[in-house]
Amino acid sequence: MEKKIKVMMVDDEPRFRETASKLLKKKGFETTIAGSGEEAIAILGTKPQDVVLLDVKMEGMDGHTTLAQIKKIAPKTQVIMLTGHGTSDSAASSRKLEAFDYLTKPCDIDILAMKINEAFAVGQPGVAQAEKKVKDIMTQIDDYSTVHLNTTIREAIEKLMGCMTNLASSNLIRESAQRSLFVFDDKKNFIGMLSVKDIIKGARPSYLSLPKSQMADSVRFSHVFTGGWDGLFTIQLKALAEKKISELVLESPPLIDENANLMEVAELLFKTKKTSLIVTSGKRVVGILREQNLFFEIVNIVTR
Template sequence: MVGKIRVLMVDDEEQFRATTSKILSRKGYETTMAESGEEALKILKKSKHDVVVLDIKMPGMDGREALMEIKKISPDTKVIMLTGHGGKDSAKETLVLGAYDYLNKPCDINLLSLKINDAYMSGKEKKKAREKKAGDILIHLEDYTLIDMESNVKDAFEKLLETYGALRVSSRVMETGHRSLLVIDSNNEIVGVVSLTDMIEEIRPDYLKMSKPSTADSMQFSHMFWTGLFTSQVKILAQKKVKDIMSESPPSMDENTNLMEVADFMYSQNVRRVLVTSDEMVIGVVREQELFFEMANIIL
C-alpha cells in the first residue's frame, strides 16, 4: 500500500457501498461513500479525495455528468468508472471526458485495488511510473490466516472455511479467499504452510502411495475398494496435528524484488507463494493470484 489513499465510492446500490467500504478500509484505504452523483459533488466540495470510483449508470445525475462536474471541482482527482455488461463503449467514451480508467462489473476487489493504487500514483509521478515490486502487491501478514502448529487439522478446516465465509460479495464486487494457512510456532515464527493440496494428499492411505504389483490394479479400482474410504480417511485426518501434515515454509524474497524475478522464481522453483520480507522480517505473502491480478491490471 502506498500510503493512506482517500477513495470516494459513488454508487446507488446500498449493499455495494457497504461491502466495498469494509473491504477497502481493511486494505488500508480511507473510504467515503456516496449514493448519487449529487452527493459526491457535495462531498468533494468539502474535502479532497485522491481517487473517485464512479458508477456510470445511476438515477438522477449519471456517471458521465458526475465525471464532468468532478473535473470542474477537482481536476487532479483521478476517476475510475464502473460499467455493467455491455457498457464498454460508454466507459471508453468517459476516458475522453477525463476518466483515468474503467472496470467492468462485477469486478474483483484485488483488481480494483490495483487500479486505485495506479490512479493515485499517476497523479504523484510525472515521469514514467516505476515497475512494481513484491512489496507493492503483497497480502499483508495481518490479513493472512495463521494457525498454530500444535492445532488439530480440524481447526485448520474451520479457519479456511472462515476465510470463505467472510467473503463479501455483491453484484458488483468480488473478493477471493485463501487456499492455504501459514503455520506458526509458539514464538509466532512462520514454520510451514497448510494448503488444500496438503489435505488431499494426507487422506490417501499409505498403501495407496506405495508401488503395487499389477495384480492389485483390478481390486484397487473396484467399487468395493473405494466404498467408505474417503469418509474414514477424512475423519482420521481431522484428528491429526497441523505440524504432521504441513509443507515446509514458503521461500522468502525481499519487498524490493522485481516482479519478473518473483515470477521467474515461483515458476522455476514450482512454488505457489512466497513470503515477503522487510529488513528480514516477514511482512506479507505474494501468491500466484497477486501476480495474476497485476498481469490483468497491465493488460486490461
C-alpha cells in the same frame, strides 16, 4: 536518428577488449575502450557513458574497486561485470555495489548486446522508479488467518470454513486467498501453509503415496478394487481431524524479499513452477504474492 548507446569496454586484455569493441560496434553501439580501472575512471570524468562493461580481475585497480568508484562519480551509469573466473562471493559483492549484472566469459555477443540494451533501458529516468516492487502488489498477511503448528486439523478446517463464509458474505474479492492458512510455531517462525489440498492429501491412505518399492508393488492392483473404498474417505477424514497440523508434511511456497523487483517474481514463479511466493521482510513473513497478483499488475502495465 536514434541515439546510439554509449558503451565503454574495460579490460586489461588488449585482444579481448579490441575484439569485443568491434563486435559491439557492428551491433550499433558507440564504443570506448579502457585498459584499466584507473583509465576508465579518467575517461568517465570527461566522456560520460551509458553502460560500462567491466572486467572483474585486472591488475592495479580491480573490477570491484573500479565499480565502487564509478558509482561515486557516475551513479546513473549502468555497469555489467565480466569475468572468466566467476564466484558467488564476487557476484554478491558486485550486486551490493549496484552492478546491473554479472556475466562470465566467454559471453555470446547477442546475449551481451541484449544485456546492454536492458541496462540502458532500466537506466532511463523514471523507468525503474515507476515499476512496483513485491510489497506493492502482494497480499498482506493480515488478510489471511493464521494457526499454530499444534492446532488440530478439525480446528483448522473450522477456521478455513469460517474464512470462506465471511468472504462469501462480504463485498470483498480476494482471489481464493482464504483457501489457505499460515502456520507458525511457538517462536512465531513460519512453517508453511495449510490448504484444502493438504487436507485432501492427508485423507488419502498413506500407502497410495509410497514410492515404488516392494511394499508399493504389493498394492499396485488396488486401484482395480476402488469399489471397496466406499466409506473410506469418511473414515480417513475422521481420523485425520483429530491429528495436529504438525503431523502433516506441509510444502511452503518459495520465499521472496518484499523489495524484490517484478522480473525476480516472474523468474522465481517460472523456475519453481509454483503459483505463489511467501513474502518476507528480513526474517518476518509479511504476505503472499500469487500469480494473480502479478497478472493484475501485468494488466496495469500494458493498459496504462
